[in-house]
Each structure stands twice: as C-alpha cells, then as structure tokens.
Amino acid sequence: MKTIAIDTSLPSGSVAALDGERVAEVRFAPAQAHARRIAAALAEAAAELGWGVADADLVAVNRGPGSFTGLRVGIAAAKGIAWAGGMKIVGVSGFEVIGASVGGEASIEVVYDAGRGDLFAATLHPSAIAPTGWQTEGGELVPIATWVARVPAGATLAGPGLDLDAVAALVAARGDLRPVAGAARLPSAAMAGRLGLRLLAAGASGSAAELAPDYLRPSYAQENGAGPSR
Numbered sequence: 001m002k003t004i005a006i007d008t009s010l011p012s013g014s015v016a017a018l019d020g021e022r023v024a025e026v027r028f029a030p031a032q033a034h035a036r037r038i039a040a041a042l043a044e045a046a047a048e049l050g051w052g053v054a055d056a057d058l059v060a061v062n063r064g065p066g067s068f069t070g071l072r073v074g075i076a077a078a079k080g081i082a083w084a085g086g087m088k089i090v091g092v093s094g095f096e097v098i099g100a101s102v103g104g105e106a107s108i109e110v111v112y113d114a115g116r117g118d119l120f121a122a123t124l125h126p127s128a129i130a131p132t133g134w135q136t137e138g139g140e141l142v143p144i145a146t147w148v149a150r151v152p153a154g155a156t157l158a159g160p161g162l163d164l165d166a167v168a169a170l171v172a173a174r175g176d177l178r179p180v181a182g183a184a185r186l187p188s189a190a191m192a193g194r195l196g197l198r199l200l201a202a203g204a205s206g207s208a209a210e211l212a213p214d215y216l217r218p219s220y221a222q223e224n225g226a227g228p229s230r
Contacts, residue, residue: 001200002051003058004042004081005193008074009066009094010160013037016189017045017056018197024048025190038077054085058206060196062187063091064214065112065120065139071213079208088206090196092132093214097187098158099124099134100195102180109151111161114216119147119161131202132195141217145170151177158185 003018015038016025026041042053061078064071075091082089095110102108105126111119118141127135148170151157158180161167171177179185200206 001057001197002049002055003060003193003197004046004053004056005060005189005196006038006042006074006078007062007094007097007187007189007192008038008070008077009062009064009187010070011067013070013074014189015041015045016193017042017049017051018190018193019049019051022049023190023193025188038073042081053081056081056085056087058196058200059087059089060092060189060193061089061211062094062097062189062192063211065094065216066213068215071215075211075213079211082208088200089208089211090199090204090206091211092192092195092199093136094187095122095124095136095139096130096132096134097191097195098185099126100132101184101186101188101191102156102158103184104156106156108156108158108180110159111147111157111167112159112216113161113164114141117144117166118142118217119144119167120216121147121161131198131204133198139214148174154178156180160186 005016007014011030014027024045026045046053059078059082108124111121114120121142122139123137124134144166153176156178
C-alpha cells in the first residue's frame with residue numbers, strides 16, 4: 001500500500017513515502033517552517049519511489065505529543081491531502097513511534113520538552129497484542145528534577161526531552177540510567193508511516209474527522225479556564 005507520512009511534532013520534522021519495503025524520507029532543519037516545506041518535501045519523497053502524492057492510498061501523521069503550531073500544520077496538511085485524494089488517514093502516537101524506533105524488550109521512559117521547566121512524560125511497555133508493538137502508560141506534565149529523580153534505576157530513556165541541557169546533566173549525574181543515543185530517541189515520519197500501516201491493518205478507522213492532536217500542555221487560555229481542551 002502506497003503511504004505518505006508526516007511528522008511535524010518537533011521544531012524539526014520529516015515526511016516520508018513508503019511502498020512495501022521501500023522508504024524515502026525528507027527531513028526538515030529546525031529553521032525551516034513546516035508549512036512551507038511539507039508539500040514540496042512530500043512530492044520529493046514520493047517521486048523518489050516513482051509515484052506522486054496523489055497516488056497514495058494512506059496518509060499517516062504523528063498526532064503528538066507536540067507543539068500547538070507544529071501539530072496543527074501537520075495534521076491539517078494530512079487531512080487536506082486525504083480529503084482531496086479520497087485516501088485513508090491514520091494518526092499515530094509519537095510515543096509509540098519512538099518506542100518502535102528504539103525497539104527491544106524493555107520498557108522505555110520517554111520525555112518531551114513541555115517548556116516552563118516541565119517534561120511531558122510517559123512509560124512505554126512492549127506489547128504483543130498492540131498493533132504498534134507498544135502500549136503507552138501515563139502521559140503527564142512533571143518538573144524536570146522530579147522526573148529524573150523518580151525514574152527507576154537502569155531504565156532506558158528516550159525522547160526529545162533528553163536533549164535539554166538540564167535533563168542531560170541530571171541524567172548523567174545519576175549514572176544508573178540508559179539514555180538512547182542518536183536519531184532513535186526522536187520521532188520520524190518513516191516510522192509513523194510503518195505504524196500507520198499496522199494500525200490500519202488492525203482496524204483503525206482511517207477517518208479524518210476523528211483525528212485530533214495530542215498537545216504537550218493546555219494553552220494559556222485553557223489553563224485559565226477559557227476555551228475548549230482542543
């Protein structure tokens with residue numbers, strides 16, 4: 001099944017085209033605005049596999065966690081492409097994208113930078129019955145020092161929150177934790193596409209109307225009691 005995938009959950013991002021075992025991925029630098037790059041990058045990725053965006057059967061998109069602007073841009077683009085082309089669409093958890101990238105049989109503590117000295121944290125558990133291979137436990141805002149202090153000894157750590165200097169310093173000071181290195185600690189469009197295919201095969205609805213973003217924290221207006229949660 002020809003698939004295009006979008007990940008704009010971070011300041012940097014990526015898009016991908018997948019066709020069987022063939023994958024083409026285009027990554028964005030942090031300084032590049034997602035909105036300006038998505039269409040051209042998707043066309044580039046699909047062309048590398050010998051077809052066009054309009055030929056896709058499925059659109060997979062990282063639904064978060066992530067920033068307001070990034071997720072809105074990516075999900076709006078995914079919905080627009082799916083509606084225009086009559087394609088199926090599936091939202092994929094960024095936590096589970098990271099879990100699938102890291103792999104292994106141990107649980108993984110995953111954190112995102114939520115700003116204001118907080119992390120958005122969850123624990124991923126390997127699962128033989130979940131379509132993505134992972135189940136997410138939790139998903140909460142927690143101060144950086146609190147999270148580092150409570151993580152179990154020997155835990156595997158992943159997620160973009162590890163790139164924060166304050167997190168890296170506290171993790172290093174403990175000395176009994178195992179932070180994942182390199183790109184595996186981050187979400188990617190290519191892995192979102194692979195998991196999107198698994199979710200669709202497992203019965204995900206493929207409906208654009210039901211797809212909503214998972215933000216890192218409520219907006220200021222929502223925190224002050226004004227406005228809906230999404």
